[in-house]
Amino acid sequence: MMRRVLVDHARHRDRVKRGAGAPRVSLDEADALVPPRDVDLIDLHDALERLGQLDAEQARIVELRFFGGLTIEETAEVLGSSPATVKRDWASARAWLYRELHGAPP
Amino acid sequence: MTPERWRQIREVFDAACALPADERGAFLTGLCDGDNELRREVESLLAASAADPEFLETPAVLSGLDLPEEPSPRERIGPYRVVGELGHGGMGTVYAGVHEQGGFTRRVALKVIRRGMDSDLILHRFLTERQILASLEHPLIARLYDAGTTEDGLPYFVMEQIDGRSLVADCDARCLPVAARIELFRQVCAAVQYAHQRLIVHRDLKPSNILVTADGVPKLLDFGLATVLDPEIAAADVTIAGARLMTPDYASPEQVRGDRVTTATDVYSLGAVLHELLTGRPPRAGEPERPSAAVLTAPEEVSRARGTTAHRLQRQLAGDLDNIVLKALRQEPERRYGSAEQLAEDLHRHLAGLPVSARPDTLWYRTRKLAQRHRAGLAAAAAVILAVALLTVFYTVRLARERDHARREAETARQVSVFLASLFELSDPERAKGAKLTARDLLDRGARSIDHDLAGQPAVAAAMLDLIGNVYRDLNLYPQAKPLLERSLALRTRTLGAESAETAESRRDLGTLLHSMGDDKSARALLEQALRTQERVLGPSHPEVAKTATTLANVLKATGDYSRARALFERAIAIQQAAPGGATLDATKTLSNYGLLLQRLGDPQGAKALFERALALQEKLLGPQSPTVASTLNNLASTERQLDDLSDAIRLEERALVICEAAYGRDHRVYAAMLGELGNMMNARGDRAHALELLRSSVEAYEKALGPDHPDTANAVRNLAILYAEGGDHATALGLFLRVLSIRERARGPEDPFVAQSLEDVAQERLHLDPAAPVEPLLRRALAICRGKLPPAIWTPAACSSFWAAFSASTTRRPRASPCSRRAPRSSAAPCRREAPTSGTPNPGCAPAPAHDEVS
Numbered sequence: 024m025m026r027r028v029l030v031d032h033a034r035h036r037d038r039v040k041r042g043a044g045a046p047r048v049s050l051d052e053a054d055a056l057v058p059p060r061d062v063d064l065i066d067l068h069d070a071l072e073r074l075g076q077l078d079a080e081q082a083r084i085v086e087l088r089f090f091g092g093l094t095i096e097e098t099a100e101v102l103g104s105s106p107a108t109v110k111r112d113w114a115s116a117r118a119w120l121y122r123e124l125h126g127a128p129p
Numbered sequence: 130m131t132p133e134r135w136r137q138i139r140e141v142f143d144a145a146c147a148l149p150a151d152e153r154g155a156f157l158t159g160l161c162d163g164d165n166e167l168r169r170e171v172e173s174l175l176a177a178s179a180a181d182p183e184f185l186e187t188p189a190v191l192s193g194l195d196l197p198e199e200p201s202p203r204e205r206i207g208p209y210r211v212v213g214e215l216g217h218g219g220m221g222t223v224y225a226g227v228h229e230q231g232g233f234t235r236r237v238a239l240k241v242i243r244r245g246m247d248s249d250l251i252l253h254r255f256l257t258e259r260q261i262l263a264s265l266e267h268p269l270i271a272r273l274y275d276a277g278t279t280e281d282g283l284p285y286f287v288m289e290q291i292d293g294r295s296l297v298a299d300c301d302a303r304c305l306p307v308a309a310r311i312e313l314f315r316q317v318c319a320a321v322q323y324a325h326q327r328l329i330v331h332r333d334l335k336p337s338n339i340l341v342t343a344d345g346v347p348k349l350l351d352f353g354l355a356t357v358l359d360p361e362i363a364a365a366d367v368t369i370a371g372a373r374l375m376t377p378d379y380a381s382p383e384q385v386r387g388d389r390v391t392t393a394t395d396v397y398s399l400g401a402v403l404h405e406l407l408t409g410r411p412p413r414a415g416e417p418e419r420p421s422a423a424v425l426t427a428p429e430e431v432s433r434a435r436g437t438t439a440h441r442l443q444r445q446l447a448g449d450l451d452n453i454v455l456k457a458l459r460q461e462p463e464r465r466y467g468s469a470e471q472l473a474e475d476l477h478r479h480l481a482g483l484p485v486s487a488r489p490d491t492l493w494y495r496t497r498k499l500a501q502r503h504r505a506g507l508a509a510a511a512a513v514i515l516a517v518a519l520l521t522v523f524y525t526v527r528l529a530r531e532r533d534h535a536r537r538e539a540e541t542a543r544q545v546s547v548f549l550a551s552l553f554e555l556s557d558p559e560r561a562k563g564a565k566l567t568a569r570d571l572l573d574r575g576a577r578s579i580d581h582d583l584a585g586q587p588a589v590a591a592a593m594l595d596l597i598g599n600v601y602r603d604l605n606l607y608p609q610a611k612p613l614l615e616r617s618l619a620l621r622t623r624t625l626g627a628e629s630a631e632t633a634e635s636r637r638d639l640g641t642l643l644h645s646m647g648d649d650k651s652a653r654a655l656l657e658q659a660l661r662t663q664e665r666v667l668g669p670s671h672p673e674v675a676k677t678a679t680t681l682a683n684v685l686k687a688t689g690d691y692s693r694a695r696a697l698f699e700r701a702i703a704i705q706q707a708a709p710g711g712a713t714l715d716a717t718k719t720l721s722n723y724g725l726l727l728q729r730l731g732d733p734q735g736a737k738a739l740f741e742r743a744l745a746l747q748e749k750l751l752g753p754q755s756p757t758v759a760s761t762l763n764n765l766a767s768t769e770r771q772l773d774d775l776s777d778a779i780r781l782e783e784r785a786l787v788i789c790e791a792a793y794g795r796d797h798r799v800y801a802a803m804l805g806e807l808g809n810m811m812n813a814r815g816d817r818a819h820a821l822e823l824l825r826s827s828v829e830a831y832e833k834a835l836g837p838d839h840p841d842t843a844n845a846v847r848n849l850a851i852l853y854a855e856g857g858d859h860a861t862a863l864g865l866f867l868r869v870l871s872i873r874e875r876a877r878g879p880e881d882p883f884v885a886q887s888l889e890d891v892a893q894e895r896l897h898l899d900p901a902a903p904v905e906p907l908l909r910r911a912l913a914i915c916r917g918k919l920p921p922a923i924w925t926p927a928a929c930s931s932f933w934a935a936f937s938a939s940t941t942r943r944p945r946a947s948p949c950s951r952r953a954p955r956s957s958a959a960p961c962r963r964e965a966p967t968s969g970t971p972n973p974g975c976a977p978a979p980a981h982d983e984v985s
Contacts, residue, residue, distance in 0.1 A: 076132070077130060077131075077132050077135040078132060078135060078136070078139075085185065088185070089185045111143050111146075112139075114142075114143075114146060114178060115139045115142050115143060115146075115174065115178075117178065117184055117185050118142070118174040118175070118177040118178035119174060119177070120184075120185065121177040121178070121180060121181060121184050121185075122173060122174065122177040125177075125180070127173040127176065127177065128173075128176045128177055128179075128180040
């Protein structure tokens with residue numbers, strides 16, 4: 024759900040940004056709290072759909088961790104799994120998604 | 130890839146991850162057993178995993194997505210009731226708030242700054258800058274009133290609430306053509322220029338910070354906020370290091386780099402806003418394309434919203450407007466327009482068909498402009514080639530002269546801007562200390578460096594001296610202002626002669642200052658001469674003539690030459706009413722000051738009408754909560770009081786007080802004066818308890834604002850003493866009168882008329898306490914001072930005779946006689962009465978409070 028909201032928000036933002044006269048916000052928002060990582064939310068969403076085809080549980084972990092802001096332990100609790108498993112699955116999911124979004128590093 | 134294959138890859142990947150990096154190669158060779166594709170997959174995942182250790186590790190909610198913030202319902206912010214949310218973005222959330230006090234409701238916008246900034250520092254800085262922010266009074270700039278901290282510790286700002294649409298949206302909705310957009314934009318430039326002259330840079334100009342009201346008037350939001358929310362404050366908290374108050378699409382290159390911003394930064398942002406006004410979108414970062422090229426790729430709505438076609442729009446923009454926009458958007462600050470004013474001037478020249486500065490001045494370009502401007506003339510002359518040639522020569526010569534003059538002026542203006550901008554540069558030691566510059570620092574620094582930095586440029590130096598001197602005067606820093614204005618006058622007299630328009634300006638500004646300082650004799654001479662020069666050089670109906678006439682009229686009023694003062698006010702009003710472009714702030718000042726004169730002349734009806742006219746204009750130009758509005762309300766209240774409408778007077782005064790509290794805070798002399806005024810009104814209404822409370826607060830406010838030994842504080846103490854005396858508490862009153870006497874003797878010397886007044890006060894109270902008290906020496910001393918010092922205009926015969934009656938009464942030990950009748954009705958012309966805080970009279974006993982003082 025959280026992810027849906029976020030992605031819809033990003034899509035909306037993208038749309039208004041391309042149109043004329045969209046209000047633009049100052050850069051001193053939460054952006055500034057943490058330097059924004061270069062994540063295109065819509066591409067990530069699409070990649071996550073593909074990951075879900077390979078392993079639904081892993082996609083869920085990414086959703087909870089990245090979109091929900093849950094820790095490894097909290098994610099394990101939500102999924103009824105162990106933190107060690109979540110940590111392992113998270114690592115490979117991250118690597119896979121990175122490769123999907125940025126291509127294989129040289 | 131299938132799920133099965135993925136599971137296989139993951140197992141190998143997981144196992145490899147658990148190993149040290151240098152063992153992984155051997156491990157994979159052993160495990161993959163010839164499955165090269167599996168090995169490649171795992172290796173590429175391992176590389177991906179190491180490529181960015183932070184990838185996805187920061188949850189989206191923190192990583193820079195501008196999510197709608199969870200609405201935390203706020204019901205109150207400080208003393209304000211929240212009635213709605215106006216917007217969200219930028220630095221936090223903006224709420225609509227109301228403040229109910231004294232039977233009327235004040236609407237404000239409340240900007241709550243998001244978490245992460247240091248509230249104490251922000252508040253501290255706001256208080257430091259408050260004087261300067263309060264002086265930022267411009268019809269097109271939304272006011273920043275106050276700052277505070279919410280219950281949960283977030284800083285908030287109280288601002289003028291503006292109902293309007295964002296600049297671009299408004300122009301599009303009204304389908305404004307290019308010329309109308311430029312006219313609107315030029316007004317914005319003028320407001321920016323005004324703030325720059327007070328050394329306040331906006332730093333975040335963008336269409337959404339420029340609202341257009343239903344009347345089509347642009348209003349700039351958030352001016353002054355950057356001064357308070359300096360990024361260096363934010364840097365105090367490491368989590369927000371690097372946060373800058375800016376919006377990427379409109380931010381200048383130096384801002385993006387994090388270099389120091391100057392007035393040129395705002396010029397860039399103005400260029401970006403203009404780009405969007407013309408083409409429908411902000412400029413591309415880096416090397417912006419020509420607006421005329423940008424519109425060709427724009428959607429059709431863009432040209433339609435400008436009432437034209439894409440092709441026509443392209444032609445309108447090509448040439449001058451391309452050059453103007455690109456000049457404002459230059460990467461190097463020093464290659465942009467030197468000021469917002471110059472940008473506006475070039476746009477004006479474009480609209481008028483004159484050559485613009487943003488264009489190489491080729492012969493071809495000049496000729497083409499000439500032909501455009503005189504199309505009819507040239508067409509007619511075309512029949513006679515000789516005529517064409519002559520005309521061309523004529524116009525070219527005249528044009529060259531025009532241009533030379535314009536260039537000289539433009540050069541001075543440019544140099545002033547360069548100098549202003551240079552003031553923002555920190556020297557190395559300052560940078561090392563992490564110094565933050567307040568606007569006041571910048572002013573002081575400017576004043577100090579004029580001699581050194583502008584030694585070879587007398588025109589620029591004189592303009593700067595005049596500019597900074599006037600800002601000091603606006604801030605009531607008279608001793609700082611005086612040497613600057615004197616030097617400006619001397620420099621201009623030496624380089625331009627005694628009779629130039631510039632010299633007259635300096636003379637007028639110095640005269641205005643001297644009048645504020647009480648030296649009306651010198652002020653009058655300077656102003657008379659300035660007026661003569663301006664009438665001759667600028668013409669008799671120039672706005673500058675009206676401005677000087679008003680100031681001179683104030684001086685004449687102060688020196689008792691009422692009929693001439695009246696004539697000058699009438700003349701200034703006539704000029705200002707006829708001025709194209711409608712009423713200006715200067716016009717409202719003339720109306721107010723004329724009203725004060727009529728009030729003095731015993732015509733409260735006439736005064737009331739003038740104050741009401743001024744009030745309506747000021748509310749329109751400055752918004753209902755400006756300190757200028759408060760001052761006019763205060764004037765209006767005093768006329769209502771003269772007209773015996775006490776409840777109206779109290780209502781108006783309460784409104785004025787609330788505005789002043791917001792604009793200046795509680796420890797400001799204007800606020801203190803208004804408290805005293807309201808106290809006197811309450812007393813007149815018979816509400817003694819309330820009056821006592823207000824007058825006590827007034828004394829406290831004066832003590833905080835000016836110190837316990839200031840003559841104005843003494844006046845406030847005296848008002849309080851009178852209240853006690855009237856209530857029969859003569860012991861308390863005597864104590865207070867003695868305090869007033871000692872302050873006055875120290876501050877003004879033993880021979881001052883004020884001291885006479887205090888001697889008389891003390892004598893009277895002592896007689897009340899003990900009819901046999903030996904007061905004769907006190908009264909003899911007072912009488913000696915009055916005889917020697919008081920000019921007849923101040924010490925009226927009535928006052929003198931009542932004083933004398935008191936004196937003889939004291940010698941015959943009759944305590945009831947009341948000298949210099951403190952309790953005489955307020956409307957009489959006798960001077961030494963308790964109207965002290967607001968009368969604005971030249972009467973030394975009754976120092977005028979600034980709130981009610983004439984406006985210069």
